[in-house]
Amino acid sequence: MFVKVYQYHIQKDKVDEYLGVQEKALEIYSRYLDFHTIYLNSKEDVTKWIEISRYKDEDEYQKSMKLINEHEEIQELFKAFQSLLVTNKSEISEEDFVEKKEKYTF
Numbered sequence: 001m002f003v004k005v006y007q008y009h010i011q012k013d014k015v016d017e018y019l020g021v022q023e024k025a026l027e028i029y030s031r032y033l034d035f036h037t038i039y040l041n042s043k044e045d046v047t048k049w050i051e052i053s054r055y056k057d058e059d060e061y062q063k064s065m066k067l068i069n070e071h072e073e074i075q076e077l078f079k080a081f082q083s084l085l086v087t088n089k090s091e092i093s094e095e096d097f098v099e100k101k102e103k104y105t106f
Contacts, residue, residue, distance in 0.1 A: 001099035002058040009047040009089035018049075018084050025077045032064040047086050054099065 010018045022039065029035065035055050042048035055061040068074055082090070 001102075002055045002061050003097040003099050004051075004053045004055070004061075005095045005097060006051040007093045008049055008051075008091070009045075009086040010049055010084050011086055012046050014084040015041075018081070021077050021080050021084070022051075025074065025081075028071055028074055028077075029064075029068060032067055033060065047089065058096075 019039075026037065033055060035053050037051060037053040040050040040052070042050075085092075
């Protein structure tokens with residue numbers, strides 16, 4: 001599996017807007033990709049978020065992203081997302097990973 005990990009800071013009074021933007025973006029993504037995304041909110045810094053998305057493979061991800069990024073709505077949603085970032089912490093970090101093993105115990 002191919003995994004994308006993003007880290008960013010959302011204004012604490014904008015969380016509902018943030019989740020709404022993410023939901024709309026996921027609707028578009030799901031037209032092109034099979035994926036699973038989880039959003040983590042730091043307990044120590046309420047503005048800090050980590051987003052982890054898993055995809056079947058990197059090739060499928062890259063091909064689909066070209067199509068997704070052509071959507072005007074995605075561009076608008078990204079601008080809306082950027083407006084929710086904490087002003088002095090507006091950097092979005094992005095990393096790529098390969099999942100090697102998954103194990104669940106419940």
